[in-house]
Amino acid sequence: MAMKVALLGCGVVGSEVVRLVNEQSGELAARIGTPIEIGGIAVRRLDRDRGVDPALLTTDATALVTRPDIDVVVEVIGGIEPARSLMLAAIKAGKSVVTANKALLAEDGQTLQAAARDAGVDLYYEASVAGAIPLLRPLRDSLAGDRVNRVLGIVNGTTNYVLDRMDSLGAGFTESLEEAQALGYAEADPTADVEGFDAAAKAAILARLAFHTQRVTAADVHREGITGVSAADIASARAMGCVVKLLAICQRSEDGESVGVRVHPVMLPVEHPLASVKEAYNAVFVEAESAGRLMFYGAGAGGTPTASAVLGDIVAVTRNRLANTSVGEGAHDTGLPVHDMGQTITSYHVALDVADRPGVLSKVAEIFADHGVSIKNVRQEGTGDDAQLVLVSHPAPDSALSGTVEELSVHPMVRDVASVMRVETFQE
Amino acid sequence: MAMKVALLGCGVVGSEVVRLVNEQSGELAARIGTPIEIGGIAVRRLDRDRGVDPALLTTDATALVTRPDIDVVVEVIGGIEPARSLMLAAIKAGKSVVTANKALLAEDGQTLQAAARDAGVDLYYEASVAGAIPLLRPLRDSLAGDRVNRVLGIVNGTTNYVLDRMDSLGAGFTESLEEAQALGYAEADPTADVEGFDAAAKAAILARLAFHTQRVTAADVHREGITGVSAADIASARAMGCVVKLLAICQRSEDGESVGVRVHPVMLPVEHPLASVKEAYNAVFVEAESAGRLMFYGAGAGGTPTASAVLGDIVAVTRNRLANTSVGEGAHDTGLPVHDMGQTITSYHVALDVADRPGVLSKVAEIFADHGVSIKNVRQEGTGDDAQLVLVSHPAPDSALSGTVEELSVHPMVRDVASVMRVETFQE
Structure with missing residues (x-):
């Protein structure tokens, strides 16, 4: 009895899934005990050559996901609708679902998870964060007996490429972005990447898994992109032995009663394992109570790596199906709420253009002190x-730090706030 | 209905498992839907204070592992016997087994796996390789739909610490080892670590999982330790922009028909992600056909990190038990045989003390050519x-490379072979 896969979408990732399933069919079947077959592919238009068997194509996605012979639905169309309705229809019809849809999971993962639980089917989404890097399954399963305190991730390859070029070549943001676009690392409209929307969706998914809380959505993520990062910021970071990275940071509060989730540029010491993540690579650094510090590194995007993650999920669904079970995430929800960015504990790097007059430092230090901020x-x-x-x-x-900067920025002794960026420390 | 755990051994790892289960009992129960309880602990002697409830202790391990109320047996005594007999007795009695026993898995994992499959129980061993780093589960599950071509791992913290000290301080091997011993990173008898036995056992386990072949045992692993690594080797590596690491390397042959498994010191370019793994940390670099390059990094040893991995496995067993299933590795065996070290394709770095006379290089080059080895x-x-x-x-x-070195070493023009080490290249 073959495992029949219905594919929603046949773009870069979808066509790679088809290729891998076809090329490795013998090996896969031997490895998991049953063959995997593509049963149908829903596309918007039939008149384009996608390098797949045209007989598999259909424009009726709803009919495909509820077809009795389909076992698992793979969604790689992205976006909120019709992806959500199609996945819910599939789940209702008893199909397990594999998806790479970070936007939908970040906005409304709870609905999908509840539906999967009620129907007793699997919902897997390893490909939604950090492409081929096995990350979500380790967080969910391997660290299930541990307590995660913090997750720091480079989860967007485009911005890492741009920042890496700025750092290694001393190039400006616009120039580096144009190079990334020319090489296909950045899209013509780079907003989702450079403004941090993509990373914010992934941060929400990571926070939900790491802290077992369903409460986090993309809207809860404090988000700052890299468009404001200047060559001067990079140089300032370098002078401190740091590099600038756009990080997704999910952190338990000191009292453990809430979580903070944010995406913003960070000055990171070069000794930090994340600092050496170059070009468009992704990496996620996890700090767990017992396991200590872990890092997962690899290609965060691309059709083939993402398809590899999708295929891993299809295999997991198949193994569960053969064992006649679904091993889900459990219904447990710690319900930990998300606290405001203002309550998050951070450190700031601030560079101020000032007149070199007696009393300037004393005045600046006083403003820091007034906000209860101590200078390192x-x-x-x-x-x-x-x-x-x-x-x-x-x-x-x-909030105390941003208040300090606000007051400094309008103070007559300060000509300009040349650079403001949060700093992460690292003790080996 | 609580999940009852029987613990075999109560040393550094065992006592941490007990502590974690007790401290996190509420959180764990909520997360997985049922409480986890320690049902009994088998020890050799009852008269030592282990900081655990004495009522749980017993010297009758066989009775404990077959006790009707026990659901899962956790083996952390190590060694071949009585660990193997006890685990087989437990499996036969329908208990799932979690073990950190790399020596036994590397020598006779096949017997345990076959027994678990026949009994329909789980056998998990995440803690056996690279401590808390989630590595085996990703290899087995997340990459199940991919084809792994090569695994390079720093899987022994002691030797990495020693080599790191030699590199950063210019210290000699003996001095660095003594420092590692003083800090508790190396044991009084460091043989298992410095001679590569520990890494070889882990290499065998990695090869079995990565290539889906049951044929690999510790005896198949070509093994060289680090006792021969000199300060001159480290300096020579540095002159080439390399560091020296003890690597476990599992590699598919070019024709895909066999695998090579080896542990030996390697000169590794500083740009390689493994090169920046410092102190006693572990990291494993995986090259997969579709997923590309992945790296898993973290603490490779220590009671608490290892206990975290054990607990992750206990949670997995519990989830399977609640779903009334065991999701095993599947019986599939590619049966790929292990080829000899002589057939493995490698590159050598060779430093020769020679008299600076005309014709020396030409003679040396001729010897390389005679063995069919081309000079880079x-x-x-x-x-x-x-x-x-x-x-x-x-x-x-x-074999061609070692033959070349052998002939060079006895040639009259060569006063001494000052350094021989294999080299790995890296293209970003």
């Missing part, structure tokens, strides 16, 4: 009218 | 009687 170190660069004060704070609530 | 690059260091020729070969069968 300060250095002055240049002299006279070109003086720059570079300050790094100790950890403090983000 | 050569440089001369020093002059006159202190001259050293440093050669790096192109990839060739290891």
Whole structure:
């Protein structure tokens, strides 16, 4: 009895899934004990050559996902609708679902999960975060007996490529983005990547899994992109032994009663394992109570790597089906709420263009103190009218830090706030 | 209905398992839907304080593993016997088994796996390789739909610590080992670590999972330790932009018809993600056909990280039990045989102390050519009687390379073979 797969969408990822299933059919069948077959592929238009058997194509996706001979539905069309309705119809018809749809999972994963649980089918989505890197399954299964305190991830290859070029070539943001676009690492409209929307969706998915809380959606994620990162920021980071990375950060609060989820540029010490993640690679760093520090690294995107993750999920569904079970995530929800960015504890790097006059540092230090922010170190660069004060704070609530910067930015002694960026520390 | 755990052994890992189960009982129960309880602990002697409830202790391990109320047996005593007999008795009695026993799995994993399959119970061993790093489950499950071509791993923390100290401090092997022993990173008898036995057992387990072949045992692993690595080797590596790492390498042959499994020191380019793995950390680099390059990084040893991996396995067993199933590895065996080290394709770095006379290089090059080995690059260091020729070969069968070195070592023009080490290349 073959395992029959219905595919929704036949773009970059979908066509690779078809190719891998066909090329490896013998090996896969031997490995899992039953063959996997593509039973049908729903597309919007039939008149395009997709390099797949045209007899498999249909424009009636609803009929395909409820077809009695279909065992598992693979959704790679993306977006909220019709993806959600089709997956819910499939689940209702008793089909397991494999999806790479981060936007939908981040916005409304709860609905899909509840439906899968009620129907006793599997819902797997390894490909939705960090492409081929096995990450969600380890978080869900291997670390199920541990307590995750923090997740730091480079989960968007485009922005990592752009920042890496800015760092290694001293290039500006626009120039680096154009190069990324020319090489196919960035899309013509790069908004979803460079403004952090893509990373924010993945951050929400990671937070839900890491902290076993269904409460986190993309809307709860504090999001800042990299369009404001300047060559001066990169140089300032370098002067401190840091690189700039766009990180997705999911963190349990000190009291353990809430979680913070955010995406923003960070100055990261070069000793940190994430600092050496180059080009468009992804990596996720996990801090767990017992397991300690873990890192998962690999290709975060691309048709073939993403298809590999989809295929891994299809195999898992098949094994469960053969064992006549579905091993889900469990209905348990810690219900941990998400706290505001203002309550999140962070550290700031602030570079201020100031007049090199007596009393400036004292005034600046006073403003930090007024907001309850303690200064970790300060250095002055240049002299006279070109003086720059570079300050790094100790950890403090983000609202106190942003309040400090706001006051500094309008103070007459400060000509310009040249650079503001959050800093992560790292102790080996 | 609580999930009852019988523990075999209560040393560093066992006592941490007990602590974690007790401390996180509420959280775990909520997360997986049923409580986990320690039902009994088999120890050799009752008269030692282990910080656990004495009422749980017993010296009758056989009675414990077959006790009707026990659901899962956790084996952390290590060694071949009585571990094997106890696990087989437990499996026969219908208990699932979680073990961290790399030596037994590498020597006779097949027997345990066959018994578990016949009994329809789970056999999990995430903690046996690379401690808390979720590695075996991703290899088995997430990459189940992919084809792994190569695995390169730093799987022994002790040797990585020693080599890291030699590299960063320019220290010698003995001195670095003594420091590792003083810090508890190396045992009083360091043989299992420094001679590569520990890494070889892990390499066998990795090869079995990565290539779906039951044929690999510890005895099939070509093994060289780090006792022969000198400060001169480290310096020579550095001159080439490399660091020295002890790697476990599992590799599919070019024709895909066999696998090679080996543990030996390697000169690794600093750009390779494994090169920056410091101190006693572990990391495993996987090259898969579709997923591309992946790396898994974290603490490879220690009571708490290892206990975290054990607990993850207990949770997996519990979820399967609640779903009334066991989701095993499948009986499929590609049966891929292991080829000899001599047939493995490698590259050599060779440093020769020679007299700086006309014709030496030509003679050396001739010896390489006679063995069918092509030279990638050569440089001369020093002059006159202190001259050293440093050669790096192109990839060739290891037997051709070792034959070349053997002939060089007895040639009158070569005063001494100062350093021989295999080299891995890396293209970003």
